[in-house]
Each structure stands twice: as C-alpha cells, then as structure tokens.
Amino acid sequence: MQSRSRPMDTAPMRALARIADRIVAVTAWIATVTVIIMCLHVSVSALMRSVLNITLPGTVEIVMYYYMVLVAFLPWSMAQKLGEHVTVDLLTALLSDRVLGWLQFAVDLFSAAVTGVICWALVSMALRQSALGQIVETGWFGLPVWPARWLAALGCGAMVFVLFVQIISRRRLPTNSLTKPEVAL
C-alpha cells in the first residue's frame, strides 16, 4: 500500500528528474539573462537614437526574433515545474483529494499531448526555415532568424520533457499531488 501513496522512487526515475531539473535550470537561466540584456540593449538603442541621433542597427529585429523568442518559450518548462501556468479553480474545491490527483494526472497527459503537437509543429517549421536559411533584412544586414525557430522548439520540447517526468513520477500517486509533483522537480 505504501508504494501506492508515494511517487516512483527508482534510480532511473531519479536520473530523469535530475535531467529535467538541469534542463529547467539552464533554460530559465538563459531566459533570465536574456531579459536583462534585452532591457539594456533597448535602452541603449533608444538613448542613442534620441540623444546622439544614431540608430543601432538591427535592434528591433534582434528583440523580436531572438530576445522575445527566448523569453517567451524557454521558461515554459520552469513554469510547468513550479505549477505557474495559469489555471481556473472553479470546480476543484468540490472534489476529493483522490479525484483531484487523478484529474491532475489526466490534465498533465492532455497538456503533454497538446504541447507535444505544438513542439512537432515548431520543429517542422524550424526544419523548413533552416533548409531555406531564413533571414530578415534589417536595413544594414541580413539577420538569420532560422536558429530562433529552433530556440522556440527547444523551449516547447523542454516543457514536454518536464511534463513527461511529472506524469511518470505521478503514475502511482493518486492522491495529494495536485499542484506540485513529488519528485525533486
């Protein structure tokens, strides 16, 4: 009975959880540093334009295709780990812990399926754009944006992996696992 009330605590499970932890830490760190660099880059660009009448080439394109993509997609896995994706608590107060545990399991499976399809679509687009060598013209130079397609796919893929680990770690955990998985995620 005890094994039914605890998450799977096997060596492969711990290894998977460690990998997921590392992926979350790295992607979140990159996004965190990116938002600071973005802030400084945009400020310097705006000040140079207003004060010195000098335009910093490619600022808008770098912000749009790199900073925004990194900040938007990479933290998805961390948000999943922390249970920060926004949900509606409408009926959950009426349900028992046991039902809630199974509900969360089903929601995670559904989320993984949806995120998996998004990831598939993003990878497919990244492959296509890489083959075409997609670039955007900044007025000064052509900025390759096909790598950014891979960054988006990477962020989405990281969330799928975290969901996968959460699902299998919850597999034998029907209760008390509503908000956070029990493994060290």
Place this chain on the structure above:
Amino acid sequence: MNVEVGLAALVILTGLLALRVPIGIALVAVGAGGIYYLRGFGPAFGMLRSVPFDFTAHWTLSAVPMFVLMSAIASHSGLTADLYASMRLWFGRLPGGLAIATSFAGAGFAAICGSSLATTAAMGRIAVPEMVKAGYDKSLAAGCAAAVGTVGALIPPSILMVLYALFAQVSVGKMLVAGLLPGLLTTLAYALMIGIRCHLNPSLAPKVDMSGVTLRDKAASLRRIWPVGLIATMVVGVIYGGIATATEAGAIGAVATALVAFTQRTLDRKGLMECARETVVITATLLLIGIGATLLAQFLALSGVPRFLSAALQDITTNHVAIILICCLIYLVMGAFLDTIGIMLLTLPILIPIFKQLGVNEIWAGVILVKMLEIGLLTPPLGMNVFVMNRVSADSIKLGTIFKGVSWFLLVEVVIMAILILIPSVILFLPSMMIG
C-alpha cells in the same frame, strides 16, 4: 453549421478550464482543434507552425517583459516606503490623512509598477500597520490599500493595456496614455471619499499629530522620492510625446528603477536576477495564453461566431453604452472565477470583432474593460486584492472587514464608471492630443 461548431467549441473550452487545464493549453487545443474540424489537418497544423512564433516575435508585445521587469524591480526594492512617508507629511493633517496619503502613494507606485496586486501588497505592508496603530478603522485602512491597487493597471505602464492594444490592433501608446486620466480621476475620487467620510465620522480616523512638521520637512521628503516621480513622468512623457515606443519606455524605466534601487541599496545583483526570473516566468505563461487566444480568434473567425454574436447583439441593441454595459456584466460574472489577464485574453477574440462591426471606439471600450477587470479584483468571491491585503496582514484583518471597507470604494467606482461611460472624452482626450 460553422457557427454551431464555434459555439460548441466555446462550451468545450469552458469544460477544459473547469477541469483545471492551463488556460493557454486549453485555448491552443480548442483553437487548433476547431480549425482541424472545419478545415482539416493541413490548415490546423499550418497555424500551429506559424502562430506561436509569429505571435511572440512581435515588437509591440516586447513591451510586456519590459513592463513586468520594471514592476518586479519596483516591488522588490521597496520604493513605496519613501513615497508613503512623503505623502504622509503632505496630507497627514487632512481628515483621514493617512488613508489619503495611501491613495496618492499607491497611485505614485502604480506609475512605476503597473501591477494591482503588487501595489496593494506594498501599501498593505507599509501604510496599513501605521493607520491601524494610529487608531484608524481597520476596514477603512485595509479597504483603502486594497482599492488603491486597482489604479495600477490604468496608469502607465500597464500590461493589460498592451495586450488589449495588440488584440484590438490600436496604437499601444494611445492605449497606455488613455488610462492616465481615468487612473488619476480614480485616485482623486478615492481621496475625496475618504476625506468626506472621515470629516463626517471622525472616529474612523483619529487626527494624527503633525504639529512638528514644517514646510522644510515636507520639501525634504520630496528629495527622497524625486527619482520615482522622474521615472513615472519620463515613461508617460516619452510615450505621449512619441519620443520612444512603449518597449523603449519600459526598458528605460526598468533600467532607471534599477539604478535608483541600487543607489538606495535596496537592490543587489541577486535581487535583480530574482526580479528577472520572476519576469520571464510571468511573461512566458502570459504569452502561452496569448498564443492560444490568437489561435482561438482565428478559429472563431472561420466559424463566424463573432459575426453571429454581433448580429444577435444588434437585435437587442446598437447603443454603444448598452453594449459596453453588457460587456461589463460579462466581465463581472467571469471575474468570479478567472484572473484579469485570463478574462481579457479569453474574451477579446469575441469582443474585438463585435466592437469593430458595431463601430464601438476600441480605445474607449478597452479602458472601460480594463477598469472593469480591476473592479473585479475588489469584488467577492475572487477579489484578489482583498486576499492579498488579508495575507499581508497575516490574517490580523479579516476578509469580511476588508470587503466591508472596500464596499465604499466600490461605490466610488460606480460613479467613476458612469463618468467614463457617459463622457468618453475623459478617456479619449489625451490620446487625441498625442503626437504620431
């Protein structure tokens, strides 16, 4: 037929949300699933290939992380303490002076923060204990701190305004500036209500001894808060003057706020990283919802639901005031179980086409909807500002007491909403004067 599919999809979406599927995931599933049902795999997969990236790689949207970062730094570095101390010296003599000071300090903080919850939390920590200690009625003190947070989403910088502008395809600068006068009007109306109430019933707010405070002290207090005033004015000024975009204003505002906090030793490198981390998690979850809302909007457009609803609405009324009142009612109901950004992103794919079809001014409607969302933060059962105030007080001020205090501010809100709905120029005057 397509309309029925669209309406059925909205029912399924409600079901998924009720089952606690994350809003962003539910929106993507219903949006892409609906396109698949109507047009087949190719178009649905094509949308999934392009929408997430194209929605995110957007200059207008880049204002969101900058505003969130500015807000996080402002909240983290406790700039509110000096603001409140100064306002206290200036307004402390008035009836209910500490509560009035809380209103003005809250508005000042909102001008660099933009988050209702953060403003309430900050004022709840600093101003409420002092008001309670001075013998103020607890419901007045806590109600004031909870209510003043709501101006956060009106006075620029405001994330809700940026998101609305993006979906309504209106100028983000005009949208941000449009919230300024309603925000200031709300603050003044709060102060006026507090003053009148406390004048009529002095037991609510015993006089605080301010006899030793000189004009020199008051002037000296401004020296500590001038950076906040400067940053707030700069952010609004550069957007209003067309000197910089909202993203640039947010970025410069965030850098300036960080510099002030570093100088005042209220922020260090670790704190900055913490703020940045908080920023990216908030931004990423928000953008996932935005991606889902865009897919839903595409699907609904294919299904013809907005056209159907706008025709149905036209059968009832074509009066813009009546239409906006119906929207307010919908928001009030949704506010019972959804957070502000969730409500906005869920409803805009339906409301914006209706506004466009019926010729409703989108900026006017946007400000009123944002105001309505903020009022939802004060009303039961999900009055988030009230819950934040309760948590900040470590439950020493009960929810019932705070809701009681907030009810007076809700009365003021009814008057302000009536003014904003009946006199649209209060909202539209500043945007109409903007350069560019």
